[in-house]
Amino acid sequence: MxxxxxNHTGWGLIAGNxxxxxxxxxxxxxxxxxxxxxxxxxEASPELEKSAKRLKWVSLGELSKAxxxxxxxxxxxxxxxxxxxxxxxxxxxxxxxxxxKLLFSLPRKNTDSLIGAVAKVFEEEGIELVDSTLFxxxxxxxxxxxxxxxxxxxxxxxxxxxxxxxxxxxxxxxGQTVVISDRACVAVxxxxxxxxxxxxxxxxFDVPVVGLPTVESMxxxxxxxxxxxxxxxxxxxxxxLVEAADASGIAIQAFxxxxxxxxxxxxxGMNRE
Numbered sequence: 143m144x145x146x147x148x149n150h151t152g153w154g155l156i157a158g159n160x161x162x163x164x165x166x167x168x169x170x171x172x173x174x175x176x177x178x179x180x181x182x183x184x185e186a187s188p189e190l191e192k193s194a195k196r197l198k199w200v201s202l203g204e205l206s207k208a209x210x211x212x213x214x215x216x217x218x219x220x221x222x223x224x225x226x227x228x229x230x231x232x233x234x235x236x237x238x239x240x241x242x243k244l245l246f247s248l249p250r251k252n253t254d255s256l257i258g259a260v261a262k263v264f265e266e267e268g269i270e271l272v273d274s275t276l277f278x279x280x281x282x283x284x285x286x287x288x289x290x291x292x293x294x295x296x297x298x299x300x301x302x303x304x305x306x307x308x309x310x311x312x313x314x315x316x317g318q319t320v321v322i323s324d325r326a327c328v329a330v331x332x333x334x335x336x337x338x339x340x341x342x343x344x345x346x347f348d349v350p351v352v353g354l355p356t357v358e359s360m361x362x363x364x365x366x367x368x369x370x371x372x373x374x375x376x377x378x379x380x381x382x383l384v385e386a387a388d389a390s391g392i393a394i395q396a397f398x399x400x401x402x403x404x405x406x407x408x409x410x411g412m413n414r415e
Contacts, residue, residue, distance in 0.1 A: 154178045154217035154269070155194075156208070158224025159185040161378060162274075162351075166223040167193050169277030178215035180208050185226050202226070205241040205260070209267050219270050221277070222347055257347045273345040281380055283396040285372035288384055293393045297334050297367040300325060304336035305369060305397060312340045318350060321365070334367040335360055339374040339399060353378035354386055361390045372396035 153170060155177040157163035163179070163186065170177050179194040183201050191197055198211045212220060237245060244263060248255050261271045275282060287293075293301055304322035312318045319337045320327055339350050352368070352375055360368065368387070375396070377383055387394050 151175075152216050152218035154180060154212050154215065154220035156220055156222045157181045157186040157190055158222070158226040159187065160224045162223040162225075162376075163187075163190060164193060165281070165378070166221055166274070166277055169280075170221075173277065175277075177221075178212065178217055180211055180220075182224075182226055185224065203237040203241055205244070205263065206238050209240075209264065209269070212264075212269050213267065217269055219272050220264065221272060221274050223274050261346065271346045274347070274349055275345055275376060278376060281376045281378065282373050283370070283375070283377060283380075285396050285398045288377075288387075288394040288396060289392065290388045291391070291393050293334070293367045293369075293395055297393065300334040301336060301367060301369040301395070301397075304334060305338065308336045308338045309341075309400065312338050315340065321363075333363065333365040334369065335365050336369045337371070337375065339371045341400075343374065345374075350375045351378060352376070352383065354383055357383060357386045357390060357392060360392055366391065367393040367395070370394070370396050371399040374399050 153175050155163060155166055155170075157179055159182075163181075167177060167179070167190075176195060179190060179197040181190050181194075181197055181199050183199050185202075186199075196215055198207075200207045200211070240263070244259050245251075245256075248259060264271055292298075300322040303325045304320050307322070307327065308318065308320045311320065318340065319335065321333050321335055323333045335356075337350055337352065340348075343350075350371065352370060356368070360366075373396075384394065
């Protein structure tokens with residue numbers, strides 16, 4: 143992952159929905175950086191106007207206006223934070239000439255190719271898109287147990303199996319989260335949840351996130367333990383999240399990520415008999 147530059151000027155934020163943009167603004171401000179904010183009309187919260195000193199609203203289709211604003215504000219490095227429903231660009235959004243030209247040139251009409259192409263356009267205009275976790279290092283856990291209790295022996299066994307399955311799927315870009323019980327992928331009580339990052343995760347655009355809704359969903363489903371990749375998973379509302387997990391008896395542990403997916407033993411099935 144990239145490290146934050148010591149230069150406190152020339153930073154921008156491209157804001158989508160949710161709390162992610164607010165966290166980035168707060169993290170940057172704690173380092174003495176005041177970001178220029180490009181807020182996506184179809185996604186970003188109106189509350190951003192209270193948090194940003196320099197802000198411009200643009201539609202998803204207005205790529206030229208987005209670049210013009212960034213250049214006017216002297217932005218050289220920018221962070222994308224918050225979900226943006228990119229499928230809208232292929233259907234409901236009327237693109238400007240610059241975006242239309244980009245869309246026409248895409249070899250494949252999917253989110254990954256679109257984001258990569260947009261990033262290239264920004265870079266050609268002198269604006270580098272960087273790791274979106276750059277200012278959120280306190281929300282990226284180190285390896286170890288994060289809750290009061292560690293996973294029990296049976297949970298640890300399921301987690302070890304689940305990490306192998308999840309990393310195998312993530313390496314093939316099939317999915318990044320699995321639910322495990324008794325060494326099998328299931329949907330029953332007494333489950334553990336395993337969430338990992340892709341081996342080549344592009345943290346400029348796509349970051350694994352765990353928040354309070356995750357814990358609430360686990361509690362309702364009867365899941366008792368959560369395993370995540372250390373240093374590669376954002377914990378939103380980290381203190382409250384851990385407190386909620388402790389109150390629900392849920393164990394959370396972060397594991398060192400690996401770059402190469404582990405093979406899955408042929409003796410273990412994916413479905414419970």
